[in-house]
Amino acid sequence: MLKKLLFVALAFSLTNCLVLNPVGATLDREKGSEAASRITDAAIQTDLVRSVIISGSLxxxxxxxxxxxxxxxxxxxxxxxxxxxxxxxxxxxxxxxALGSLVANIISCQDLKTDGYLTGDPFPSF
Structure with missing residues (x-):
């Protein structure tokens, strides 16, 4: 009975990644369209703040x-x-x-890795 329970738990944990990662149901995953929207919103907000500080206009x-x-x-x-x-x-x-949203985007956002089905790209981060 204990062996069956352990086998079922192991099988569920392996298939959990196969099922939940592609649909974005894991806790630390975000769909690319949502990430793109959030990054664009952040860049627009930063440009607005920066323009008010520098020139006083939006x-x-x-x-x-x-x-x-x-x-x-x-x-x-x-x-x-x-x-x-x-x-x-x-x-x-x-x-x-200080540098502008474009420069900050180039510095900070170029190395975003896509998340794979089982292992991530290239490997999952823990």
């Missing part, structure tokens, strides 16, 4: 509207949520305000 860079494309986010893939959160924090933080 301006948005055209490059902030394509921030997700600059970060090379694929909308059909899944990304590690903590990596996306770090990218957004860098864009909205001191880097973004």
């Amino acid at each position: 301006n948005i860079s055209i490059l902030s509207l394509v921030a997700a494309d600059v970060a090379k986010i694929e909308s059909d893939k899944y990304y590690v949520k903590s990596d996306v959160d770090q990218c957004i924090n860098d864009i909205q933080g001191f880097k973004g305000v």
Whole structure:
């Protein structure tokens, strides 16, 4: 009985990744379309804050509207949520305000890895 229970638990934990990762149901995963939207919103907000500080008027860079494309986010893939959160924090933080959202995006968001089915890309982070 104990062997069967352990086997079922092991089988469930292995299939859990196969089923939950592709549908984005794991805790630390985020769909690319949502990540792209959050990165674009962060870039727009940072450009607005930066333009008010520098010139006193509201301006948005055209490059902030394509921030997700600059970060090379694929909308059909899944990304590690903590990596996306770090990218957004860098864009909205001191880097973004001091250097601009485009430079902060290039510095912080270029290395976002897609999440694979079982192992991640290239391996899962623990």
